[in-house]
Amino acid sequence: MSAQVIVAGGGPVGLLTAALLDAAGVRVEVFERNEGPSEHSKATTMHPRTLEVLATVETAGGRRLADVLVDHGTPRPSAHFAVLPDRLDYSGLDTPFPIVLLIPQADTERFLADHLRWRGVPVHYGQAVQGWEEVDDGLRVRAGDRDHTAGYLVGADGAHSRVRKLSSIAFPGREPTAVGFVADVDLANPPVAAGQLWHHDTGFVSTVPMPGGKWRVFGTEVGDTGLTAEEVRQRQSEPFGLEELRAALRRIAGTDFGLRAAPWISRASDSTRRATRYRSGRVLLAGDAAHVHLPAGGQGLNVGLQDATNLAWKLAAEIHGWAPAHLIDGAGSYEHERQHVAEQLMANTLAQGALMHTFTAGGQALRDLVSGLIGRGGDTAEELAGSLSGLSVSYPQPEGTHPLVGTRAPDLPLADGGTLHRALRHDRYLLVDFTPEGRFAELGSARVEVRAAPSPSGTWSTLCAVLVRPDGYLAHATPSADPLGLADALAQWTTADGATVSVA
Template sequence: MSVDVIVAGGGPVGLLTAALLDAAGVSVEVLERKAGRSQLAKATTMHPRTLEVLTQLRTEGDRRLSDLLVALGHPVPQAHFAVLPAGLDYTRLDTPYPFVLIVPQTTTEQVLADHLRRRGTPVHYGHDVTAFTQDADGVRVTVNGRVREAGYLVGADGARSLVRQQAGIDFRGTPPSMVGFVADVTLTDPPDGVVHHWDHRHGQLSVIPLPDGNHRVFGTEAADTGLTPGQVRARQAQAPTVDALRANLRRMTGGDHGLREVRWQSTANDTTRHAAKYRSNRVFLAGDAAHVHLPAGGQGLNVGLQDAANLAWKLAAEIHGWAPAVITEGAAGYESERAPVAAELAGNTLAQAALMTTFTPAGAALRDLMSALIAKGGDTADDLAGRLSGLGLSYVPPAPGHPLDGCRAPDLALSDGTLHRRLAVDRFLLADFTAGAVFTPLGSARVEVARALPWSGLSAALIRPDGYIARAWTAPDVEEVAAAVRAWTTRP
């Protein structure tokens, strides 16, 4: 067997999966069919929860990958929901990263690939996975006509995933009904900051500045909605033109903002599907291979990277032989936790599509209503900010317990540093809030005990490697905590 895990797909999701597995002591290689890294900006929006996950990965001088990306990106204090006039305020979020980071996918891939190169983890470009077989002992992957062997295979190979197709996993959902446009352009007279235009007569258009001085332009013409799937295919078969983009800018904004160069153009639709299964024996799906939807608020990239964070520590535990059933096929298993996230993602992107592309007076009224609710603040705005940022996600705990069980752990203050910078992919962290550090004896190779400053009236919290609370307690019962630690970190 050549490696423990082969990752098919060298985009951000595949690269992060490999980086996290490597950090957990798993041998891994990445196979990407393209000849090299994409030079297109593509996904440009990174939300706070993704940056928190990237904080786990260390580089030179104990800098974290999140530090590198923040330095290379452009922080924006607000996010949009369905490009409504009222934005979602991220500045009040309880996170070290209270902003949306505008950073091109090329930069994200470069940072991850450089990290893997420094770690000696191979990323093979021009390696086309065409088939695989699996049995109880491992998988055999056919790539460029030759066979490579591994213990497991992760399909992070995109919406048309060959891994998903070969595994016979259904990809259910709704067909497309609209076509949108997207382009990265050079403007000599750009608007000030992020702007969103919406007009029920013409359509929707947004302009977002990129860190390199260029701009992302995206939107939907009113005429490109309410289509049949066949009409969508025909429309997307037409090559986008500079003249059409310039006409859209003029129609929506009154001018073309000095459009000088189109560096990249593409189209998108609202096809919405998610995989019927996330695991088939020794094969897993992550990212677009598991779920596709309308690009809305950058959620596709971020949910895919959170797939990687959820999968990596559990697969590493299985490979190292200590994973309990609850994280392999039980209530806290990869599919059990991530499939509901994809279902929610499908629902909220379809809702955003309705708000963005219902180009009628009624659609305008609905947008005004939703925008007013967001501008008012309170539960609606907080809930939407939690959904898009990723900070509001909680997993259903395997058994009833404390209300914080399954919730994301904030960046708690420890006696030495903060929680997010102490988390590691290969072990749990037991935060000890007691004055006498009574839980110190529970430390082991798979559990680090860290003294923490008081928080939420707890005596202890067992934090999973991906930053979610496995169990929380208010009473200093060492035996009860020890039993929970064994249940989460020991294979019966």
């Protein structure tokens, strides 16, 4: 078999999926249709939870990927919701990365591709996945002009996913009603700072300074809202170049800000869809292949990268033979957990779209109201910051388990001076032992790394130990110092022989 997993699509989600599978000891190869890495900046916003995950990946020189990206991008202390003027303050969030990192998607992809090259993971450019057929113990995948065998295929091939279509996985949802523009531009007379302009009669435009002196401008004209799906498709098929952008900016804002050049111009709709299945036998979907929505609040990339994170360790566990059934197709499966998150994502972006695309006096009053609620802080701001940052995303909790199960583990200090997040490995659980006498030290195995930690404070103060999944979510939490009870819990998260399976 040429690879244990073939990933279709060398966008950010495909590249991270490959990086995490590799980190979990899986032989993986990526096939990308384009001749080389993308140069389009597309997503520019990286949220804290994404950076936390990237901090688990060790790259060249012993550095973590998150640190490489943070050094390269521009950190901002706050995020926007629906382009409202009052922003969500991230500075007080309980994370090592209480920031929004502005970094063009092309740079994120480049760093991921560099990492894979350093790890020796093949990324084959100019070789589209055409199709596949089932063979005895896997798949024969046609990519470029050759056949390759693999145990599994991950379709990270974007919104128009061929893998999704060939798997006959339906992609239902809401038809688009609006179309906006997004561009990276050079401006001779840029605004003094990031900002947004709303005009009831014309539309809105938002301007954001980008690393390297460019500006991201995006907006929607009033006439491009309230459309039928057919009208949206028609608008998207019309030419949209520098002069059309200039005209749109002048119509909305009364100025084109001295628009000189636009290295990248695109149009985006609010089409909102989710794949009915994320898995069909040996084929899985992730990222835009599994869900699309209005690009609002910078979430598509981030949620896609979290798909990759949830998928990789479970698929690796399945390949290595230690995944219990509930991780493969039960309540703890990739599909079950991530579809739940996609539902929240779609509701969130539909709500943002409703705020962004209403140009009546009532719409303005609603925006002012929600913006004011955000500006005052408190529950609304906290809840929105939790969901946009990714930090409050949690997974459904099995009945009868501790209330913390399914929630994200914070980056607690460990006794040896390290921290919880950086101790996570994609091929094993982390058992954090809070007992001063190290009561759980004997429970270590090939699949469970035990690390001692000082007794935590706050809601965690009653706990004696937590079992953390490779993706950083709690599998088990216990206030009991009895190792036997915890051994029972461990048995539910690995197959009986899991403790002795070798990664090699």
